[in-house]
Amino acid sequence: MPELPEVETIKYGLQKxxxxxxxxxxxxxxxxxxxxxxxxxxxxxxxxxxVNIDRRAKYLLIEFEHGQMIVHFGMSGYFSVCAVQxxxxxxxxVLIDLANGQSLRYNDTxxxxxxxxxxxxxxxxxxxKLGPEPLAPSFNPDYLQQALKKTTRPIKLAIMDNAVVVxxxxxYANESLFMSKIHxxxxxxxxxxxxxxxxxxxxxxxxxxxxxxxGTTLADFQNAxxxxxxxKQSLSVYGRANQPCLACNTALKQIRLAQRTxxxxxxxxxxxxxxxxxxxx
DNA sequence: AAAGACACCTGGGAGC
DNA sequence: TGCTCCCAGGTGTCTT
Numbered sequence: 001m002p003e004l005p006e007v008e009t010i011k012y013g014l015q016k017x018x019x020x021x022x023x024x025x026x027x028x029x030x031x032x033x034x035x036x037x038x039x040x041x042x043x044x045x046x047x048x049x050x051v052n053i054d055r056r057a058k059y060l061l062i063e064f065e066h067g068q069m070i071v072h073f074g075m076s077g078y079f080s081v082c083a084v085q086x087x088x089x090x091x092x093x094v095l096i097d098l099a100n101g102q103s104l105r106y107n108d109t110x111x112x113x114x115x116x117x118x119x120x121x122x123x124x125x126x127x128x129k130l131g132p133e134p135l136a137p138s139f140n141p142d143y144l145q146q147a148l149k150k151t152t153r154p155i156k157l158a159i160m161d162n163a164v165v166v167x168x169x170x171x172y173a174n175e176s177l178f179m180s181k182i183h184x185x186x187x188x189x190x191x192x193x194x195x196x197x198x199x200x201x202x203x204x205x206x207x208x209x210x211x212x213x214x215g216t217t218l219a220d221f222q223n224a225x226x227x228x229x230x231x232k233q234s235l236s237v238y239g240r241a242n243q244p245c246l247a248c249n250t251a252l253k254q255i256r257l258a259q260r261t262x263x264x265x266x267x268x269x270x271x272x273x274x275x276x277x278x279x280x281x
Numbered sequence: 282a283a284a285g286a287c288a289c290c291t292g293g294g295a296g297c
Numbered sequence: 298t299g300c301t302c303c304c305a306g307g308t309g310t311c312t313t
Contacts, residue, residue, distance in 0.1 A: 003307090034289070034308085058307080075306045076291080091291090110290040112307065126309090153284070162308080170306070258285070261305080286312075295303085 002073040004134070004167030005210035007058050010079060014053045014062075017081050018104055022049045023064075025084075025097035033093065034074060034114045044117055045069070045096060057130050057166035067119050070126065074112025080105045131163050134203050135211075139165055141197045148188040148196065155191060156184035157258055159203065168203060170260050171238045172210065176202040177264065178237045183271040184255075184262050190272060209234065237263040 002010070026042035038044070048064040055061065060079075062069040071077075080089075084103045088095070094106040094115060106115065118124045131147075132139040147164045148155070156177060159168050168176065177184050179202035182195055191199070213234070236246050241254035241263050250267040 072307085074290090074308085108290095109292070110306085112290065151283080157284085160307090259287085260307095284313085286310105288310085289308100291305100293304090295301105297299100297301085 002058065002077065003169040003172055003210075004055075004058055005172075005207060005213075007055050007060055007073065008211050009214045010073075011053050011055045011060060014060075014079065014081070014104075018098060018102070019050050019053060021098040021100055021102070023047060023096055024099050025095075027095040027097070028093075029088070029095070030093040030111075033108060033111045034072070035116070037094065037115045038117050041069075041094075041115070041117055050098075056127055057133070057162060058169075059127065063120075067117055070114070070116045070118060070124055071106065072114045072126075074108060074110060074114070076110040077106065077108035077113035080107060129163060130166050131161075132165055134165050134167050134207050139200065139204075141193070141200045144200045145193060145196050148191060150189070152187045152189055154185045154257060155182055155188045155199075156260075156262060158188040159199070160260075165203070167207065171235065172203070172206050174238045174263050175206045175236060178269060179206060181268050181270075183269045184257060184264050186271055192272070195272075237265065239263070 023045045024047075026045050028037065028042060031037060031039070044067060045064065048066060050062060050064060052063040053060065054063060058072060060071040060073070062071065071079075081102055081104055084097050084101055086103065089105075089107060091109045091111075092105045092107045093111070096104040098104065106113070114126075116124065116126070132143065144165070148158055151158055153161075156173050158164055159176065160170065160173050174184070176199060180195060180198040182191065182199060237252055240252050241261075242251050244250065245252055245265040245268060248265065248267050250265055252263050253266045254261060254263050256262065
């Protein structure tokens with residue numbers, strides 16, 4: 001499941017392999033992913049040169065001379081770069097053939113991803129309301145404190161909200177909260193300043209480590225070279241329900257929070273606000 | 282206005 | 298072995 005580090009990994013891979021190439025053919029094998037793919041995408045792309053690969057949140061932005069293709073990988077999307085004559089794989093939905101004999105192929109088993117096209121001079125509706133990048137200076141404790149004081153939502157949901165900070169998905173939300181010893185159900189507006197400082201730093205640290213490691217290895221994920229990332233081995237809580245906490249040996253607890261699996265250490269990550277029924281359902 | 286619920290989709294695993 | 302059921306995940310949209 002590509003989260004920010006995975007998309008960053010894909011970006012690096014594609015920057016090395018396809019920038020400067022010109023499109024000589026587009027094969028659309030499916031009209032709709034999460035949304036309808038623009039029907040005129042092949043016309044827009046044909047003859048265009050790829051000038052840059054960028055990323056915003058979990059969106060990959062492939063910049064051409066006269067516009068950019070916006071790609072979101074959803075749960076199971078990935079790009080592969082292979083020879084044009086390579087047999088098409090199941091779930092290869094869009095194939096972009098390049099002048100150097102290679103083919104950039106979007107594969108997405110569950111089709112939660114999206115592909116769209118926009119002109120350079122318009123902000124795409126999906127990019128318009130995004131909060132700061134977690135690794136940018138604008139995401140800092142002061143900002144986070146301002147953003148969190150407005151909401152009573154559980155802190156885990158707040159940091160997964162793209163309007164607060166982008167790119168923090170379920171895995172890294174769990175990991176960041178563990179690193180900062182914050183209970184995922186803690187109301188966002190009750191965190192102490194030192195906790196917010198810590199959380200801000202944890203998010204940056206976790207994501208930086210994951211980017212360096214090339215993204216988390218999960219069954220659905222491959223980077224552009226087809227090599228898996230290597231971050232899964234350093235996950236502390238995600239996927240480790242009922243196993244001992246790496247810090248204190250207490251059995252990790254798993255709950256559901258807004259339909260999402262949430263794992264934490266009930267000892268290290270204590271709720272700061274105690275109420276009679278706070279025994280986690 | 283904010284927050285929760287739901288839809289979208291497939292493959293893999295559990296349970297029978 | 299094979300069938301059915303449930304779950305994973307991101308995020309836009311609908312409902313409360």
